[in-house]
Structure formats: structure tokens, C-alpha cells
Amino acid sequence: xxxxxxxxxxxxxxxxxxxxxxxxxxxxxxxxxxxxxxxxxxxxxxxxxxxxxxxxxxxxxxxxxxxxxxxxxxxxxxxxxxxxxxxxxxxxxxxxxxxxxxxxxxxxxxxxxxxxxxxxxxxxxxxxxxxxxxxxxxxxxx
Amino acid sequence: xxxxxxxxxxxxxxxxxxxxxxxxxxxxxxxxxxxxxxxxxxxxxxxxxxxxxxxxxxxxxxxxxxxxxxxxxxxxxxxxxxxxxxxxxxxxxxxxxxxxxxxxxxxxxxxxxxxxxxxxxxxxxxxxxxxxxxxxxxxxxx
Amino acid sequence: xxxxxxxxxxxxxxxxxxxxxxxxxxxxxxxxxxxxxxxxxxxxxxxxxxxxxxxxxxxxxxxxxxxxxxxxxxxxxxxxxxxxxxxxxxxxxxxxxxxxxxxxxxxxxxxxxxxxxxxxxxxxxxxxxxxxxxxxxxxxxx
Amino acid sequence: xxxxxxxxxxxxxxxxxxxxxxxxxxxxxxxxxxxxxxxxxxxxxxxxxxxxxxxxxxxxxxxxxxxxxxxxxxxxxxxxxxxxxxxxxxxxxxxxxxxxxxxxxxxxxxxxxxxxxxxxxxxxxxxxxxxxxxxxxxxxxx
Numbered sequence: 001x002x003x004x005x006x007x008x009x010x011x012x013x014x015x016x017x018x019x020x021x022x023x024x025x026x027x028x029x030x031x032x033x034x035x036x037x038x039x040x041x042x043x044x045x046x047x048x049x050x051x052x053x054x055x056x057x058x059x060x061x062x063x064x065x066x067x068x069x070x071x072x073x074x075x076x077x078x079x080x081x082x083x084x085x086x087x088x089x090x091x092x093x094x095x096x097x098x099x100x101x102x103x104x105x106x107x108x109x110x111x112x113x114x115x116x117x118x119x120x121x122x123x124x125x126x127x128x129x130x131x132x133x134x135x136x137x138x139x140x141x142x
Numbered sequence: 143x144x145x146x147x148x149x150x151x152x153x154x155x156x157x158x159x160x161x162x163x164x165x166x167x168x169x170x171x172x173x174x175x176x177x178x179x180x181x182x183x184x185x186x187x188x189x190x191x192x193x194x195x196x197x198x199x200x201x202x203x204x205x206x207x208x209x210x211x212x213x214x215x216x217x218x219x220x221x222x223x224x225x226x227x228x229x230x231x232x233x234x235x236x237x238x239x240x241x242x243x244x245x246x247x248x249x250x251x252x253x254x255x256x257x258x259x260x261x262x263x264x265x266x267x268x269x270x271x272x273x274x275x276x277x278x279x280x281x282x283x284x
Numbered sequence: 285x286x287x288x289x290x291x292x293x294x295x296x297x298x299x300x301x302x303x304x305x306x307x308x309x310x311x312x313x314x315x316x317x318x319x320x321x322x323x324x325x326x327x328x329x330x331x332x333x334x335x336x337x338x339x340x341x342x343x344x345x346x347x348x349x350x351x352x353x354x355x356x357x358x359x360x361x362x363x364x365x366x367x368x369x370x371x372x373x374x375x376x377x378x379x380x381x382x383x384x385x386x387x388x389x390x391x392x393x394x395x396x397x398x399x400x401x402x403x404x405x406x407x408x409x410x411x412x413x414x415x416x417x418x419x420x421x422x423x424x425x426x
Numbered sequence: 427x428x429x430x431x432x433x434x435x436x437x438x439x440x441x442x443x444x445x446x447x448x449x450x451x452x453x454x455x456x457x458x459x460x461x462x463x464x465x466x467x468x469x470x471x472x473x474x475x476x477x478x479x480x481x482x483x484x485x486x487x488x489x490x491x492x493x494x495x496x497x498x499x500x501x502x503x504x505x506x507x508x509x510x511x512x513x514x515x516x517x518x519x520x521x522x523x524x525x526x527x528x529x530x531x532x533x534x535x536x537x538x539x540x541x542x543x544x545x546x547x548x549x550x551x552x553x554x555x556x557x558x559x560x561x562x563x564x565x566x567x568x
Contacts, residue, residue: 010188010190010191041189041195042189043188044187044189045184045186046156046185047152047179047183047184047186048152049151052494052495053181053183053465053466053493053494054491054518054519056183056184057518057519057520058519061517081508081509081513090517095518097514097515097517097518098513099511099514122511123511123512149432149464179465180465181337181464181465181466181467182337182465183465183466210336210337210338225365227383227384227406228383229361229364230381230382231381231383233345233374233375233379234341234342234345234381235341294472294473321473323479325479325482326471326473326482327472327473328471328472328473330439330469331467333435333436337465337467340468
């Protein structure tokens, strides 16, 4: 499938979300999966049965944070620690999440068309599930 | 399919959302479709390509409002007008939406398991698309 | 029982709330009942089973509004209408509720020691249930 | 008493709150005690005379946090420290509280029907009082 736009389509967002949800099922995890578009606005969201209620907002904030700064949320973690350059940047934007689980979604040419945010387990698991969504996008836009 | 829970499952939420999205496509409308659970927490969300960004929040608030008061959002419209009993109730709950497009989701026995909220066109069209989601639930839980 | 303080005690707040809840049961209504203290801070809250979720915030805002302005919330209704002196005052204080159901709680000497807010039915019913709480206070502090 | 619902009743919420308040009295503590339901919505709240005003919101946020993540708030404390995996997750959900005093409320079969949050003293005392509420629930639903 090709995409000639700089913004994620609902079809692609669902491809990304479905892959993440399948990966979560395989790992027997209960996840919240959010996808935002190029404007960091919510495009798709799914909460698996029994997934943490508090992770609704965290998954959305992870996706937004990843698009706000065009990098994985985990890459921000070392920079927001006490004494580090971006300490307390989470006070901006009505709250950011700066631990793993949020990843920008890119086309082959590097254009960022949105981001995925996953929350519901350890940050390692959140990241694994988010990466499954990213991998599905990469396959889809090849 | 039967449901023996008082809270909507992700599978049912997707059934509802898919039906609403299909109806919107048939009518050539660009919609935001939100589904909340029995606790008024977001369960599923989809924004069709080109749908209004401002309707993300409106669709979610419609779904929440429908569950908050266990009635269609359109039923609130006459009561919140100037001079009417519930004038300006929208100032509560971090904002309510009191025009059509939000409908509670019920089991056959009347148990409310969540709500759908649709926004992206006229309130009449929003309501029609939301009703398509409700109809799909009713078929699914029979 | 006497009270020699200018602030409502938890015991009195429970007396007020219990009377309101009993009145709601008599009328077969499902209510949210909030009591705030002289500082407009939440003192007691009860949500009856099946009561509207959206009325949690409304009942608390009714109680706060009644204490913020030391009058029944229903007394504000005519003043906040379009063209009237206090039009849109609800934009202040993170949201006010200006329809019936909120009433100041007073000692015999007129000292306001808090307020009750009730939400869950028509504004007439909300007011009736709130008045039952007020009556219980008047009996208790005589 | 038995409960065949997945959501806490007002009667059970009061049983929980009363036990916590009695324990606080025994320990000569002044506490705020909040109970939320399965959807993390406020069900009951009591502030003892002289209890900290700032603990109103903390007790409610503790209860919400415990239900949002289905674990004791104290279990989150080590994970949200600087350099730890969930550092600054408190910026989500309009504010979380990640120190002791919030505990999920469960039926015998593990179903989580709500949560209690206590604030007003040291976190150790907050936790002790919250545990008294949990114990009362366990006795009530046996």
C-alpha cells in the first residue's frame, strides 16, 4: 500500500493499532493503544478488556509526546531527570509522558505522519507492543 | 453473541464503531466516533480522514454526557436553553455536550454498558450515524 | 445538639446527608448528595446506587456555588440569563451551577456553616431533597 | 452480606468508610476518606473535623490512582522516582498520587469493585487507616 500524504490515514492507523493489539494478545497483556496524526491529534484508540483505566490518558500522552518532539518517548527519559537539561518539561502541554511506549510513525522517506502510544504494562512491554505497531506501518507503506 | 457483563467489551465497542463508520461512509460524511464504557471512560475512538479536529473532543464529550446522564444528548438540548431548568449545566464535568449525537448503549435488559458519541457533520447526521452504532449493538447482543 | 463553631462538623454533615438520602429513597430517586463546609471545601459526599455519574460534579458544584454566594443556587438562575446582570458568571470558579439543588446551611443565628448540593433528578426533586437536608440541620442545631 | 455486582454499592462504600473513620478516631488522627467505584468515579467521601483541606484532593486522587492501575498507590512509589521506569507518570490523568494510602477494593474472587484513598497524616498512618477500610470490605463480602 502506498501513501502520498503527510498525514496518517484511518486505514493505516487501524493497521498500526491492530498489529499492536495482536502483539499484546500474544504476550497476554492488556493494553491501551493510541494513535495520533501528524498534528498530534487523536486518530484511533482502543482499550483492551481489563486494561488499566489510568493508561487511557498515558497512552494518548505518549503518542502526543512522541509527535510533539518527533522522537521516542523513551529518548526523553534521561533528559528530564533532576539536574538534566529538560528537567520538568512534563509541566508543558497539559502533561507529557517521558518514559518508553511512544514512537513516531514515519514513511520510508522519513516523513512523520503521526505516532503510537501504548500503556498498560511495564514500560518494556509497552515499548515492545508499540514497536509491533511501527513494524506494521513499515510493512504497509513499503 | 451474548454478553454477561455490565461493561462493554472491546469487541462490542468495535462492532458499534464499525457500524457507525460504515454508515458515515455510505452518507459520505467524515466523522469522529467515540465509545465509552460503563464508567464513562474511553474505550474506542476513530477519526475518519478529513474529519474535523474540533470534533475529537466533542464526540468524546457526547459519549460521556450520554453515559453521565443515561440519556441521549439530544434529550438534554431543550432543558439547557436560557430560562430552562438545566441552563448551563455544561459548565460541569469539565464540559458537557448537550446537542444530538450521543446515545447510551444498552443490553436487552436495559443495563447501560457504555455510550457512543459522534461528531463531524450536522447534529442530525451525527445522530443518524450514532444510531447506526446503537443498532449494531442491539443486533450483536440479541 | 448545639454547635459553637462557625464550621460544619462531620457529624452534622452526616446528619444532613442522611436526611437527604432518606428523602430520596422515599421519593424513589437516585441522588448524589454533597456537603461543603464554611470554606466551600468538600466535607461529605454520597452517590446512591445507579445515580447519574454526571451528577457527582454537579452536586458538588451546587454546594460550592451556594456557599460561594451564600444563597440558594436557584436564586441565581434569573440573574445569569442572557441580558441579565450576572450573565455567564458560571465561567468563574472552575464552573458554577446556577439552577436549584444547592442551599446554604445555617445556624439559628444565621451563621452559614456550609452548604448542601443535590443532583440526580429534575431540579424540583433535587431541591426537595436538598431541603430535607436543611431541615435536618435546623432540627439538629435547635 | 453478599454482593453479586462488579461495582461497589453505597452500602458497602459506607461500610468501608465507617471502618476507616473509626480506625482514624482510635489513632487520634484527622483523616479524609474517599471511596471510588469500579469506574474510578467518586462514590463516598468524608472529611473529619480539623483534617487537612489539601488532603481532600489527595485522598480522592489516591483512590482514583489505586483503581486506575489496580494496585496500592504505595506500590507505585519506587517506580516513579527519578531515574526509574515510571518517573513523572503523575503528570497524567490530571494528577496521580503515588505514595501510600490508596488501595483497590476487591471481592473474594479478585474482582475490583472500587478503591479507597486516605490522606491526612503520615503516609504510614494513611495506609493503616485505608487498610482498616479494606478489612471491613473483606468481612462484609465473605
